Amino acid sequence: MRDDPDSSPVMVALPSVTVAGVGDVRERVADAAREAGLSPERVNGFIIAVNEIVINAMEHGGGTAAVTLISQAGRLVVEIADTGTTPWRFLVPAQAPPPEQIHGRGLWLAEKLSDDLTVDTTAGRRLVRLTVNARAT
Numbered sequence: 001m002r003d004d005p006d007s008s009p010v011m012v013a014l015p016s017v018t019v020a021g022v023g024d025v026r027e028r029v030a031d032a033a034r035e036a037g038l039s040p041e042r043v044n045g046f047i048i049a050v051n052e053i054v055i056n057a058m059e060h061g062g063g064t065a066a067v068t069l070i071s072q073a074g075r076l077v078v079e080i081a082d083t084g085t086t087p088w089r090f091l092v093p094a095q096a097p098p099p100e101q102i103h104g105r106g107l108w109l110a111e112k113l114s115d116d117l118t119v120d121t122t123a124g125r126r127l128v129r130l131t132v133n134a135r136a137t
Helices: 021-035 040-060 106-112
Strands: 009-018 065-072 075-082 116-119 127-132
Touching: 009 021, 021 040, 021 065, 021 075, 040 065, 040 075, 040 106, 040 127, 106 116
Parallel strands: none
Antiparallel strands: 009 065, 065 075, 075 127, 116 127
């Protein structure tokens, strides 16, 4: 079923994730990534990518994040939204920040561990969309 391009997407919405719910998000991402057909290494990497963005959303976006997982035909998309007012740097650095820099690795790492990363700041919110494809494994 996961390789059927005509199959309906499976969506899981977690509207108000707090720090206490981050472990649940990681478990759901792991399950969905395995179901999408990702290799164990890609599953682990994508969990890290999503975790980085969820933590950023909580840290800079008011303490909660809305997380949506959309899985269809060997592809998993995770959307993380927040309503914070603290601006993020939306340009993903081309290389890792220097070791002495305390912050700034989350977007860089998430971009490296995903097949696609986009940021949308319309409608009074920030939405980061991470995509991973089983075929890119």
